[in-house]
Amino acid sequence: MSEKITLTIDDQKIQAKQGQTILQAAQENNIFIPTLCALRAEQKNDLKNDLAPGACRICTVIINGRSMAACTTPVAQDMVVENDTEELNELRKTIIELFFVEGNHFCPSCEKSGSCDLQALAYRYQMLAPRFRYAFPNREVHAESPKLLLDRNRCILCRRCAEAIRTPDGKPFFGFNKRGDKSTIIMDKELVKDISDEQAQQAMHICPVGCIIYKGKGFDTPLGQRRYDHKPIGSDTTNSEKELEKEGAEGEQS
Numbered sequence: 001m002s003e004k005i006t007l008t009i010d011d012q013k014i015q016a017k018q019g020q021t022i023l024q025a026a027q028e029n030n031i032f033i034p035t036l037c038a039l040r041a042e043q044k045n046d047l048k049n050d051l052a053p054g055a056c057r058i059c060t061v062i063i064n065g066r067s068m069a070a071c072t073t074p075v076a077q078d079m080v081v082e083n084d085t086e087e088l089n090e091l092r093k094t095i096i097e098l099f100f101v102e103g104n105h106f107c108p109s110c111e112k113s114g115s116c117d118l119q120a121l122a123y124r125y126q127m128l129a130p131r132f133r134y135a136f137p138n139r140e141v142h143a144e145s146p147k148l149l150l151d152r153n154r155c156i157l158c159r160r161c162a163e164a165i166r167t168p169d170g171k172p173f174f175g176f177n178k179r180g181d182k183s184t185i186i187m188d189k190e191l192v193k194d195i196s197d198e199q200a201q202q203a204m205h206i207c208p209v210g211c212i213i214y215k216g217k218g219f220d221t222p223l224g225q226r227r228y229d230h231k232p233i234g235s236d237t238t239n240s241e242k243e244l245e246k247e248g249a250e251g252e253q254s
Contacts, residue, residue: 032234037158038071098129112210114226120233147198
């Protein structure tokens with residue numbers, strides 16, 4: 001058995017396995033840390049590895065006064081982690097706003113609306129209108145694949161698809177071209193011709209936004225039955241329950 005260590009996240013002592021990241025430990029202990037590039041526990045399914053590219057930085061936590069990505073930082077004995085603070089939540093809200101203005105995210109017309117992690121986090125951190133100017137980039141939509149639609153306008157460069165969706169011999173169906181603000185998601189035109197229905201659906205499922213859509217399934221789930229229609233993202237975790245209780249108490253006092 002892996003050696004157990006003890007650490008503290010937001011004044012809550014938890015146990016974790018040696019070698020785990022802070023995010024993995026938090027997920028196993030029902031503590032919500034937001035993520036857009038690493039997978040949440042319920043999304044992993046049959047994937048061989050946990051994905052933690054450290055791309056979105058929305059899982060940033062504070063350790064000994066330093067900002068660290070929870071998805072790439074390993075746990076340590078007696079580590080003290082600040083996660084649910086006003087400062088960090090404001091940082092996360094800012095990152096979400098930057099994602100919205102950098103791309104073209106028109107939620108009412110998006111097939112992923114109601115099941116989109118970015119949209120759900122915008123609700124959680126109460127984003128109303130971004131404070132930044134919209135970039136309105138002009139990006140191509142790729143519809144040549146027989147099973148997948150790739151809308152680059154919605155891509156947030158999380159790299160989930162490139163890391164997770166691969167052929168049996170390990171070749172990625174997705175990749176990225178160029179660098180920096182010119183970076184663009186691409187599909188291997190030859191490989192994607194033979195992508196299975198299961199992998200195509202999995203690609204749509206793990207994409208945190210509406211960039212990858214399995215053709216014919218975009219609006220398959222009716223309003224009211226989508227992933228976040230009844231339970232906001234992270235609402236079933238212990239720290240979220242405490243937040244709701246706090247909000248309720250503050251409402252009664254006012």
